Amino acid sequence: MPTDTVLHELLARQLEAWLPAALHRARRATLALAYAGTDAGGADAALRAVADLADRLRGFRLTILVLADGDQALPARLGAIEATLPAEVTVHVMPGDPGRLPVALKAAGAVGAPLLTVAHGADPTPALLAAARAGRPADLLLVDGPGAPLRPALDAAGFPLVTEAHLVAATAPAKPPAGGSDGWHMAFATSSDRSLQAFKDALWAVASGMRLLDPADPRGRPFDVVAEPDPGPLARELLAELDRHGPGTVTELRRHALTATPYRAADATRAVTGLLESGAVTRDPEHGRLGGDVVITAAPGGGPAA
Structure with a gap:
């Protein structure tokens, strides 16, 4: 399964866990999706996942923010899905990169209520991380290509729970060549133990048959994602x-x-x-x-x- 498809399914699964929990904590919540020069197909998957949960949204206000550049067909695609959503869901599609998230989140009134932010290819600046941290509770998924660890920036931003993983295809070599590997490097940060566990469970469910790599492992060797891995x-x-x-x-x-x-x-x-x-x-x-x-x-x- 292509890693992009896995990411879309991961987001859908995370929403299935996050949205019901948000419903129990508040009457409003915000889902923010931001893409920097990458395919914004994850936004389609997110809206479809929300549509599947529409029967639970009665009396609840969900705001979905989508920031993306370079995907000219995105507004039309999302508009078709938005038409199937209940009145309790408001979707705002805006041009721009993740750097605009702080302003967009403030304008949407996301502060102090459940907030799930997904930033794909974003520079994890202090301003972006502080804005994502303003939710109560706050969940943040950062996704990028192979690169520097994301944990230090997330720790500095005050997220109490942070995890990192590198997702690669099943055909990835047992030892990546010098200079890195293919796939996606992701970090999930949250203030909720339950959200952290849900993320890990979702990741292992959708990535079955692929490989994960521990960014902290100096050997840099990926291992197979199976139901019961070698302990x-x-x-x-x-x-x-x-x-x-x-x-x-x-x-x-x-x-x-x-x-x-x-x-x-x-x-x-x-x-x-x-x-x-x-x-x-x-x-x-x-x-x-x-x-x-x-x-x-x-x-x-x-x-x-x-």
Whole structure:
């Protein structure tokens, strides 16, 4: 499956999780989509996803902002989809690049209400990130080609939860050539644990059969996206995290997997289970369900990793 198609499906899935949650928090919300010199086909996918959720929007006001340049057919395409949306949804299609987002979001009254911003090919300037951060809660998906890590800018902007991943085709080489690789580099930033977990689950669902690469992995080797990935690499990372910072709860290790690696929370649970079975870590209490409050400690001498 082409990576562009995966991105469109990822956005649709994220909306399926985000919009119902927004409905429970407020009577209004904003979805902002911005594209810098790239195909804005994701906007079509987003509006179709909203149309599928139309029956839930009664009494709720959703504003959709679309900023794009270079796609002359976009207004007509979106207009056809907009005609199928309920009156509670307002769509504004504007020419321009993501640099105009701060002004557009302020004009739309997005501050203080649920806000999901998707910026494709955008320069993550402090002004853009601050505008995206103004939602309550605020979710931001940045997508770009291979390049510098996006996490430092998102951390500086005050997003409490940030994750990065690099999506490549299944045919990508096991070790990318010098100078990078193909595919898309994405970062998701949020103030909601639930949104972060929904993003990871959606990413793994739509990217099945493709490969993910951890931007923080110095080896730069992508791994296959499958239902139950090899727990070894994540187990070694979690063991290293315990060595760095001492004992941690299962909840803390799951969050580390969500934010610091491309893996899901469920993958962390499997990895911890493997570490316990191998004797590489111990748990307190020793018996019972592996709940979030169970404390995991690296075994003396480091034990074998899963």
